[in-house]
Amino acid sequence: MDHTNYTWTPTFILTGFTTTRTLQPLAFLGTLCIYVLTLAGNLFIIILVKTDSGLSTPMYFFISVLSFLELWYVSTTVPTLLHTLLHGRSPIPSAACFLQLYVFHSLGMTECYLLGVMALDPYLAICRPLHYHALMSRQVQLCLAGSTWVAGFSAALVPAGLTASLPFCLKDVDHYFCDLAPLMKLACVDTSWHAQVYISVIGMINTCNLALILGLYGGIVKAVLKLPSAASRAKAFSTCSSHIIVVTLFFGSAFIVYVGPAEIQAEGRDKLIALVYTFLTPFLNPIIYTLRNKEVKEAVKRVTQRIRAVLNRL
Template sequence: MDRLNRTWPQTFVLTGFGAPGPVRPLAFLATLGVYVLTLASNSFIIVLVQADAGLSTPMYFFLGVLSFLEVWYVSATVPTLLLTWLRGRPPIPAAGCFLQLYAVHSLGMTECSLLAVMALDRHLAICRPLHYPALMSRKAQLGLAGAAWVAGFSAALVPAGLTAALPFCRKQVAHYFCDLAPLMRLACVDTAWHARVHGAVIGVATGCNFVLILGLYGGILRAVLKLPSAASRAKAFSTCASHVTVVALFFGSAFVVYVGLPGSQAEGTDKCIALVYTFLTPFLNPIIYTLRNKEVRAAVKRVTIRVGTALNQH
C-alpha cells in the first residue's frame, strides 16, 4: 500500500474532448440518447433470443452473448464521457482509473475472441452443414462462449497490471476514459519495454483472432462459390454480411489505436478513433444484425402477438 501511495496520484483527471461551453449540453444529450438506445437495443436482442424458440440456434445464441457483452462494454466508457461533457474535466480515483482500464481491455479482447467464435459458427454451418448440429451442440456453444470470456479477461491482466505498476508524474489523462497510451504518457519512466509487452499481448489477442476470422471466411468463400445456384450463394453470403461488417468496424478501429502503441498516434487522435469501437460499434451492432434479418422480424412479430394475447387474457 505504501508503494501505491508513492507511485499513484490520488486521482487522475480526464480531459475528454475540447468543446465550447454552449456545445457541451447538446453533446451530453446526444451521447446520453445514443447510450440509452444502445442499452435498450442490445437488451432487446438478449430478451428476444431467450423468449423466441425460433431463434434457438447457435448463431443467435452467440448474438445474444455479443449483445450482453456490448451492454457492459459501452457502460465501461460512456459514463465517464458523459461526465466530461457535464463537468469539463472530471477527476477519477486512481484505483477506479485502473479498474476501468482493465474492464475496457478485458471486454475488448473478449469481443475479439467472440467475433472469431461467431465466424467459426458460420464456417461450420456453411462448410459442414451435415455435421453442424453435432459440432455446435449446446455444450459446445457454452464452452466456446466461456472460453472467449476467460481468454479476454486473462489477457487483459498483463497490460492493466504493468500500467498500474508505473510511477506517474502527471495526472491529466488526454482521453475520456483511462486507456493505455494516455496513461503511459504520464509515467515518470521510459515505457518502451512496457509498450513492447502491451503490443505483443494485444497483438496476439487481436491478430490471432483476426487471422482466424480471415481463414474461416476464406473457407466460407470457397464453399459458397461451389454452390450450384446464384440464389443459394446469395443466401449464404447474406448470413455472413452482418458479421463481416462488425468485424471490419471493430478490428479496423482497434488496430489503428493499438498497433504501434504508444506515440504512434497524435495525442487526441486515439480518443476519436476509440469512439468507433467503444461507442459506435455497440450502438450499430443491433441495427446491423437485425435491420434486414427476416428471422428476427418474424420473432418480434411472434413475441408481440404472444404478449398481446397474454395481456388480453388478463
Template sequence: MDCANQTWIQNFVLVGFTPTPFLQPFAFLGVLFIYLLTLAGNMFIIVLVQADSGLATPMYFFISILSFLELWYISTTVPTLLCTVLHGPSPVSPTVCFTQLYVFHSLGMTECYLLGVMALDRYFAICRPLHYHSLMGGQVRVWLATASWVAGFSAALVPTCLTASLSFCQVEIAHYFCDLAPLMHLACVDTAWHARVHGAVIGVATGCNFILILLLYGGILRAVLKLPTATSRAKAFSTCSSHMMVVTLFYGSAFAVYVGSPGGREEGSDKLIALIYALLTPFLNPIIYTLRNKEVKEAVKRVAHRFGAVLKG
C-alpha cells in the first residue's frame, strides 16, 4: 500500500466490541445503565456539596471538582462505546478522533494532578490540623484546582499533536475510542520515537503525581501512628480511605495500559482494561465517596429535611 496516498484519510473506523446478536441489547442497556447512574451519582455529589453548608470544606470542594471532571471524562468515551456495541464498527472523522484523544487524555492527566492535590489536602488536615483552614483557604483551593486543569490540558497537547502528525496506512482502530496505542498501530512509519515521547510525558504526569501521593501518605502514616488512641488513629485513617481506594483503582488500571511503550502491546488488548478506568472508575467514585461517609449521609438528611419543609410550606 502506498503510504503517501493514505496520509489524509477520510474516516477512521472504531472496531469496538462486537457482542453476539443475542447479547447485543443486554450489553447496550448495561453500558447505558452504568453511564446514566454515573451521571446521576456525580451530579448528586456536586449538588449536595453546593446545597449543604456542612460540606463547605476543602475536602468536599475537591471531591465536587473530581465529580465534575468525571462527568466529562466518562462522556468522552461512552457515546462511541454505545455506538459500536449497537451498530458494530463505526466510522469517525480524523477531527473528531483526535479531539476525543486530546480531551480524554487531558481529563485523565487532570485527574492525576487532582488526586495529588487531594492527597495534599489530607496531609494538611492530619499533619497540620491547626493551620489546615489557612493552608487550604478559598483562594488556595481555587488556585490548586485551576492549576490541575491547566496542567492536564497542557500536558495532553504533546502526545495528541505527535499522534495527529503521523501518516496512517490503515483505518480500523482496534478500540471503542481513539487512544494512543491503537492509533499508533495504524501508522505507516516507525513510531518508536513517538512512543518514547508519549511514555515520558505520560510518565511525568502520572508517575510524579503518584510518587507525590506516596510521599504524602508516608507523612500521614507517621502522623497517625503517633496519635495516642486506637480510636483517634482509626478516625484519621477513615478520612483517607476513600481517596486511597480511588487512587488505587485509577492508577492501577492506568499503569496497566500506559506504562511502557504505547505502541508495543498486542493490538486490541487495551480496550478491556480501558473499561475499568474509563467506565467503572467514574461509576465507582461517587459510591466510594458516599457509601461509607457519615458526613455525606448527615448532609443528605439535612437537605432532605429542608426540601420536605419547603414542600410542606
C-alpha cells in the first residue's frame, strides 16, 4: 500500500486511566509515593552492594545490576503515568513516543535476559561448587551483565523500528505510555503482519529465557534433592525463592499482555496488567531480595556502624 497519502502524525495523545475527580489526586499521590519508594529501594541496594565487601558475590552483583535496570525501567513509563493521572489526556511528541517505546522494550528484554543469567548463578553454585569461582569470575560477571544489555537493546530495534515506520491516522493512544498494541490500533494499514513479527520476536525471547530458567532450576532441584540433610536442602531452596517470585511476576504478566488473547487488549485490562511489570515488580524487587535476608541485614549493620564511626569523629 502506498503510504505517501498519509500525513505524518506530529503528536499522540496518551489517554491514561479513566478516574473520577475525587480519586484522581489520590491515585496521583499514591503512584508518586510508590515511585519514590521504588527509586529509593533500588538505589539502596546498589549503594549497599557497592559499599559492603560482605556482599561482593556474583549473586549480589547481578541483583545490583537488576536494581540499576529497574531505576531506568520504572522511570521510562511512570512520569507519563503521573502526568496522565494529574492532567488527564496528555500529548506526547511522536519522536518521544517512539523513543519511549524503544527504551521500554529494550529495558524489558534486557531484564528478561538478566533473569536468565541470574538463574545461572545458583545453578553453578549448587551443581558445580568446585568450579564455581572459576566459572563465575569477576570478568565473567561483567561479560554476562554487559551481554544482557547489548542483547536487549539490539532485539528491541525490530518491534520499535517497525512500529515507527507505520502510517498513523489516529492520535489517541489507549494507554498511559507508548506500547506496541495501542499504537498499532492507530495505524492506517493492516498490522496483522507486524503483530506476528512482534509476537515472534518478543515471544521467542521470553520463551527461550524462561525455558533456560526452568532448565537450570530443574538441575538445581535434582542436585538439592540429593543433599543429605533437610536443613541443607531448605537453605539451598531459600537462596532461589526470591528469584523465582520475580521471574513469576515478570514473565507471567509479560506473556499475558504480549502473547495472550486479543480480548485482554480489547477490554483494556492490558493497562492494569502492564502495571505489574512496569511498576509493581520494580517496587517489589528490593523488598523481595532483602526481606528476611540475613546477609543484607548484617551488611546494613556494618554500613550503619561505619557511618556512625565517621560521624563521631566529626
